[in-house]
Amino acid sequence: MKTLVFVEHDGAVVKDATLPAVTAAAQMGEVHLLVTGANVGAVAEAAAKIAGVGKVHVAESPALEHQLAEAVAPVAVRLMADHDAFVVPSTTAGRNIAPRVAALLDVMQLSDITSVEGDNTFTRPIYAGNAIATVRSRDAKIVVTVRGTAFEKAATEGGSGTIETVDASGNSGKAKFVSAELAKSERPELTSAKIIVSGGRALGSSEQFHALIDPLADKLGAGVGASRAAVDAGYAPNDYQVGQTGKIVAPEVYLAIGISGAIQHLAGMKDSKIIVAINKDEDAPIFQVADVGLVGDLFKIVPELTEKLPG
Incomplete structure (x- = not known):
């Protein structure tokens, strides 16, 4: 099974939330990464060094600078023609992108998985974590969001993935970036x-x-x-x-x-x-x-x- 993991980054470094998603994807099969944005060469190089990564797909375009879900989803869907599973961290960005990819692929999304039991079988919490459900997908393509606290973080060194540039088109233009209000703090996130x-x-x-x-x-x-x-x-x-x-x-x-x-x-x-x-x-x-x-x-x-x- 080939997995495609969406890489969250701030334009310079790979965010920690990506690393547990890579671990989950590695339990499913071969790991490929998707880096989107503008001028993200440094991010792609860092992503290629993550342990267990085989390939890094890089989509660069001004339309992807702010990684709007409406622009990222078409890129991911095209790449899913050669991948079996799309894996994203269960973060604000991931939960925004994954449903759009699932809808475009016409498959069911499996949310907040906490373990990988097989190629198409996972566990996830329900009832606020008071019960754990085992779920199985029968869809041809799998889309999952990963609960980061349930998986160890993949090592940021030791990988030697190849970097490949891919088609970055597909933005519908129905959404545009207006502004961002970022909370800045010296304390840890x-x-x-x-x-x-x-x-x-x-x-x-x-x-x-x-x-x-x-x-x-x-x-x-x-x-x-x-x-x-x-x-x-x-x-x-x-x-x-x-x-x-x-x-x-x-x-x-x-x-x-x-x-x-x-x-x-x-x-x-x-x-x-x-x-x-x-x-x-x-x-x-x-x-x-x-x-x-x-x-x-x-x-x-x-x-x-x-x-x-x-x-």
Whole structure:
């Protein structure tokens, strides 16, 4: 089986989200990559070095500069004539592109897979992760999105893939890039952070959220996350949200502060290696998945913890 993996990048480097998708694709068969954009030679060279990659298809065009799904999908569909599976990371970009490719191929999309059981058989979580479904596709072509926390990241060195330029035409012109509002932070991005400090609605306000969570995260060199309730209340921006409707994370350490542990939040972080929970409610659901639980007033505990940490 030949797989085609969409490479996410920022115009200069390959994003970490691509690497678990490569691992998943390698379990299905031969791995080819698709790099789209404008002036992406450096990205293609970096992609060719990823372990296990056989070929890198490069589609360069001004219309692909911002990698709009409407422009990328036709390129992927043409390449699928010689590939059996299209694999994308389960990210905002991936979830935008994959359905369009599946629709153009007239096949079913398999979303958020967590394991590869065979050429056309996979597992995926349902009911917010409370059950795991085994699904099989009978379509001639397979389109899957990959949950990055379920697969190891492929090594960024050791590969020797060949680079091939492909046809970059096909943009319908129905969508155009207007602007991008990018959140810039010196902290690690949530999906790649080794430590995450998340705050919940119990923090009470945006001011208290940042006054307590930010100093602790800075001392730990951690990313900052939030529950959906905290985001909905305006305590934190939307890109902080962890959960089934936010970002799926699996850091080495996850600190849940003032988070009760609603099922949709647990679905986004329960694969973390170590979960530390701080909550005044000893019956909070978060304690059922926590490795370390501290029952108490977060407004006293968090400042004390921050003060005692070195750095």
